[in-house]
Amino acid sequence: MRAPLVAVLACSLGCSQEITPPIGECLAPRSIAVIVAVNDSVSGTSVADSARGVARAGAEVDSLRLFVSPPRLLGGTKLGTYDVVIDRPGYHEWTRGGVVVSQQGPCGNTIPVQLVALLQRSP
Numbered sequence: 001m002r003a004p005l006v007a008v009l010a011c012s013l014g015c016s017q018e019i020t021p022p023i024g025e026c027l028a029p030r031s032i033a034v035i036v037a038v039n040d041s042v043s044g045t046s047v048a049d050s051a052r053g054v055a056r057a058g059a060e061v062d063s064l065r066l067f068v069s070p071p072r073l074l075g076g077t078k079l080g081t082y083d084v085v086i087d088r089p090g091y092h093e094w095t096r097g098g099v100v101v102s103q104q105g106p107c108g109n110t111i112p113v114q115l116v117a118l119l120q121r122s123p
Contacts, residue, residue, distance in 0.1 A: 057080035
């Protein structure tokens with residue numbers, strides 16, 4: 001008998017036809033536009049540890065930062081079309097143009113595009 005009463009009271013307090021935004025701060029992750037896994041093209045192992053890179057969207061250039069676990073390079077914060085360049089000693093430069101970042105989360109945070117850079121060893 002007590003459980004139905006609790007359900008009725010809870011619904012009377014919280015069930016309505018109106019949709020209201022949440023109260024307080026939004027707890028979305030910070031905006032990141034591009035996430036790049038940097039791997040050796042032959043072995044497939046991560047070589048992100050000593051890789052560097054940039055993400056360019058128009059006049060905005062953002063250096064990619066290393067995220068350790070799992071190893072990835074992260075950068076950019078806004079919606080737009082990015083050109084991504086990855087460089088690592090002992091490997092050829094990797095580029096990907098026209099990376100479109102176009103989605104936002106419920107709090108307005110940028111939803112990242114995830115890329116895999118398969119680096120080829122240089123002679």
